[in-house]
Amino acid sequence: MNNPETYDYIVVGGGSAGCLLAARLSEDAGTSVLLIEAGPRDLNPWLHVPSGFFKTINNPRYDWRYETEPEPALNNRRIAWPRGRVLGGSSAINGLIYIRGHADDFNDWAQRGNSGWGWADVLPAFRAVESQARGASEFHGAGGGLGVEDPAVxxxxxxxxxxxGRQAGLPLNDDFNGAGQEGVGRFQLTTKHGRRSSSARSFLAAAARRQNLKILTGVEAEQLKLEGSRVTGIRCRRHDKVLHLRCRREIVLTAGTIGSTQILQLSGIGDPERLEAVGITPTHALPGVGRHLQDHLQSRLVLRLNRPISLNSLTRGPSRKLLIGLDYLLRRKGVLSFGASLAGGFARTRLSPDRPDVQFHFQPLSLDSYDGGLHPFPGATISACQLRPESEGTIFVVSPDPAVRPEIRANYLATERDRLTMVEGFRWTRRIASAPALAEMVAEEYRPGPAVESDDEILDYIRTTGSSIYHPSGTCRMGPDPDRGDVVDSRLRVHGLAGIRVADCSIMPRLISGNTNAAAIMIGERAAQFIREDMAASIGGAVPTTTPSSHGIGRFA
Known part of the structure; x- marks a missing residue:
């Protein structure tokens, strides 16, 4: 790289998609790639211990700690939205649950005019990135970097x-990412040999030694530079120093649903009227930027148990904690190898007879918040979330100052269908809790309690206590028509502009049916494929396949 401030590709955001994308693009030894990440490197050991999310979520060093504006349908409560602010992004602090979504989610994307995004198109990408501990199969890959294991529990x-769950009427399902999604069973986790398999560890660690890849941490992206209708660079800030980075080919925003949206709007790309109202000069009209926000809302059923068999009891006391630590250090097993939920399921309500529309997460513990610690009594938690909400919200900047956080309005429970589905999902959790296998362990329903019974009472409980399950998406929606609110085309190029793509959960046309981390990584893989194919087509050559030598000095800076 003759000019260290100019690169062929600049990837903005070292999260789930960004780490993989930077690694893939740098496989072409003749291409210079820069990855910038606002947070620090992932050096804290807790970032690599699966249950370390208890230490990193809500830690401002690794978590942006966003929150919504007061949500009208949730009794005007502000809802916490943890998002990763570290190399690896949210994949470094999430609950590790590996769920791809339902096959029809992606077929729906394709039917909305997004060719190349049907289930048959994305399954090879899921398989390509996966290192499945069970081995390769029709649905799984074993040669990728992302570790996927059964919990050692x-x-x-x-x-x-x-x-x-089986007694309540759900079929047993030992692979929610296989032939079918419906049923109850154990979740697989994004771990490898008992350690967290974040996107940084899975894809970037080996690539970081390449001489054509540079990784800058502690760099906040502020504004894209446009020359006519082409994006040619980006202004960033690092340690109070302004950096002007230029790009010969493309900049790819992988900063997440909040970050990518904010960068576009700060650059004048979005709804002109909204931008002018907050003092930003519009540069490219694209009204859909920041709209069509979706997220999964969850409601928790908390059980007080009659025996000390939950983690509330099994982790109490210094001697137990010492044994837990030794078990993990020596065998990479035990409590510290757990994800946020060890089991769960997918069920249909009467509003969705064709495929599941509710997901359950089971935790063999109970608490009020991650900050407050576990309850002093033995407890367990079953949460239910609606998988495909109709409600849509917005993310809009409120100032031209990049340091001012955007306004997030999730607009939960805005439709009758969403409200009915959440109530039915909650009733499913009670059905499971009252089945004999679990009921004989339950002393009482701790929250909300038997006094909450009617649909209106359940809905009021959801409004009072419901929380995000941290899956924001859709604000840079993929689709063929910018006039209807689409932001990127089916190859993730921003409509009407050259040299800029978006590749993270913000491009989802509709929120998928499940946890979003696996899909975010798949989106990064598809972006790499599109970029290489488009570059090859432009020069009339073949798609680069040569991987450069990994020998040499590290490229972190």
């Missing part, structure tokens, strides 16, 4: 939950 309480 033998808790009686988890086994009882699964049996209770």
């Amino acid at each position: 033998g808790l009686e309480l988890v086994t009882r939950f699964i049996e209770a």
Whole structure:
């Protein structure tokens, strides 16, 4: 790289999609790639311990700690939205649950005019990035970097939950990412040999030694530079120093649903009227930027147990904690190898007879918040979330100052269908809790309690206590028509502009049916494929396949 401030590709955001994309683009030894990340490197050991999210979520060093504006349908509460602010992004602090979504989610994307995004198109990308501990199969890959394992757990309480789900009418399902999604079973986790398999560890660690890849941490992206209708660079800030970075080919925004949206709007790309109202000069009219926001809302059923078999009891006291630490250090097993939920399921309500529209997460513990610690009594939690909400919100900047956080309005429970589905999902959790395998372990329903019974009472409980499950998406929606609110085309290029793409959960045309991390990584893989194919087509050559040598000095800076 003759000019260290000019690169062929600049990837903005070292999260789930960005780490993979930078690694893939740098496989062409003749291409210079820069990855910038606002947060620090992932050096804290807790970022690599699966259950370390208890230490990193809400930690301002690694978590942006966003929150919504007061949500009208949730009793005007502000809802917490943790997002990763570290190399690896949210994949470094999330609950590690590996769910791809339902096959029809992606077929729906394709039917909305997004060719190349049907299930048959994205399955090879999912398989390509996966290192499945069970081995390769029709649905899984074993040669990728993303570790996917079964949890190393033998808790009686988890086994009882699964049996209770079966007794409540759900089929057993040992692979939610296989032939079908419906049923109850154990979740697989994004771990490898008992360690968190974040996107940084899975894809970037090996690529970081390449001489054509540079990784800058602690760099806040502020504004894209446009020359006519082409994006040619980006202004950033690092340690109070302004950096002007130029790009010969493309900049790819992988800063997440909030970050990518904010960067576009700060650059004057969005709804002209909204931008002018906050003092930003419009540069490219694209009204859909910041609209069509969707997220998964969850409601929790908390059980007080009659035996000390939950993590509330099994982790209490210094001697137990010492043994837990030793178990993980020596065998990479035990409590510290757990994800946020060890088991769960997918069920249909009467509003969705064709495929599941509710997901359950089972936790063999209970708490009020991550900050407050576990309850002093043995407890367990079953949460339910609506998978495909109709409600849509917005993310809009409120100032031209990049340091001012955007306004997030999730607009939860805005439609009758969403309200009915959440109530039915909650009733499903009670059905499972009252099944014999689990009921004999329950002393009482701690929250909300038996006094909450009617649909209106349940809905009021959801309004009072419901929370995000941290899956924001859709604000840079993919689709063929910018006049209807689409922001990027089916190859993730921003409509009407050259040299700029978006590749993260913000491009989802509709929120998928499940946890979003696996899909975010798949989006990064598809973006790499599109970029290489488009570059090859422009020069009349073949798609680069040569991987450069990994020998040499590291490229972190």
